[in-house]
Amino acid sequence: MKKRKIEIAVISDVHLGTYGCHADELITYLNSIKPKKLILNGDIIDIWQFKKRYFPSAHLKVLRKIIGMASKGTEVYYITGNHDEMLRKFAPTAMGNFNIVNKMVLNLDGKKAWIFHGDVFDISIQKAKWLAKLGGWGYDLLILMNSFVNWCLIKIGREKYSLSKKIKNSVKGAVKYINNFEKTAAELAIxxxxxxxxxxxxxxxxxxxxxxxxxxxxxxxxxxxxxxLTALEYSFKRWRIYHYSHDKLSPFFVDEDLKEMDMNELIASITEQAEENGYNYPENPTNPKDGDDDLLDNQGFFKDSDGM
Structure with missing residues (x-):
């Protein structure tokens, strides 16, 4: 299976070591991409929950996969969060292509991106960490109960249901917290x-x-x-949200944002990335030589220089 070549992939809140973690799905996603940079934006390993001694083989495979990607040339940045805050004492640290940081700033095609986990805005974590941990255990228990409910729903032919989403969307305090979080982050960025x-x-x-x-x-x-089960992806000078449930293994450029992209800008972006991937253009574009292939294959992936 060909991997989608993208500039940056950002994942967060994986919570390895908890019952709610979808490690198998994450491995499938990581196996489908070849990013130049992989940014792990906090709460990848749930160190708060380690006392449960729950860390199945699929969770370990995620760590092995990430280390393997770093060894093969992907720049990996582990940004610390609140559930893996113990790693903050090691930041900043660089081990080959693997980096541990607390925050980072990237220059993306002339624009600046400010990246951090976001727990700095959470008063409950800053002022009453025990309360935040209690909430984390309660959330994990809710996810475990939800797994049983969904198992029953699937058995009777019904769709899955998210208890936690229902609670978040119905509790005014939760909605207000999320809105304040987004507003505060945006105002500071501006x-x-x-x-x-x-x-x-x-x-x-x-x-x-x-x-x-x-x-x-x-x-x-x-x-x-x-x-x-989402991630952020950056390519063609655009950000998009990847949804595993309906974007599984789909080409990057199948994206509503690209419909609004200027055609010349799109062609320039594709050309730049194709040249980086080793594609050789024919000397006369209007009369290509025999054997020259199109820039993209029928699935939307860039072909290698040998046309495969």
């Missing part, structure tokens, strides 16, 4: 002239342009691999 602000933490995948009197920024959240 004040510091960042074009993108990228977070995790709240398990709510989102891409939205937020405007204030001081300016605008694009707020992005990578979601999680507990409920939503």
């Amino acid at each position: 004040e510091n002239d960042y074009d993108y602000v990228i977070c995790g933490h709240i398990h709510q995948p989102k891409k939205e342009i937020i405007e204030t009197k001081q300016g605008s920024t694009t707020y992005l959240n990578s979601g999680d691999w507990i409920e939503n």
Whole structure:
């Protein structure tokens, strides 16, 4: 199976070591992409829950896969979150292509992206960590109960149901917290002239342009691999939200954003990436030589230089 070549992939809130983690699905996703940069935006390993001594082989395979990607040339950045905060004492650390950091700033095609987990905005974590941990255990128990409910629903031919999503969307305090989180992150990004602000933490995948009197920024959240099974991907100078449930193994450019992209800009982006991947153009584009293939195969993947 060919891998999709993308510039950046961002995942967060995997919570390895908990019952709700969808490790097998994450491995499938990681096996389908070949990013230049893989950003792990916090709460990848749930160190808070290690006392349960629950760490199945699929969870270990995720770590092996990430290390394997780093050994094969992918730049991996592990941004610390609150559930893996013990790693913060090691930041910043670089081991080959594997880096541990608390936050990072990237220059993407002339635009600045500010990336951090987002727990810095959570007062309960800053002021009452025991309460936050209690909430984490309660959330894990809810996910475990939800797994049993969904098993029963599947047996009777019904669709899965998310208890945690229902609670979040119906409790006014939860909705207000999420809105305040997004607004605060955006306002700080605008004040510091960042074009993108990228977070995790709240398990709510989102891409939205937020405007204030001081300016605008694009707020992005990578979601999680507990409920939503989402990631952020950057390529063709565009960000998109990847949804495992309906984007599984689909080409990157099948994206609504690209419909709004200027055709010349799109062609330039494809050309740049094709040249980086070793594609050799014919000397006369209007009269290609025998044996020259199209730029993309029928699945939307860039062909290698040998046409495969």
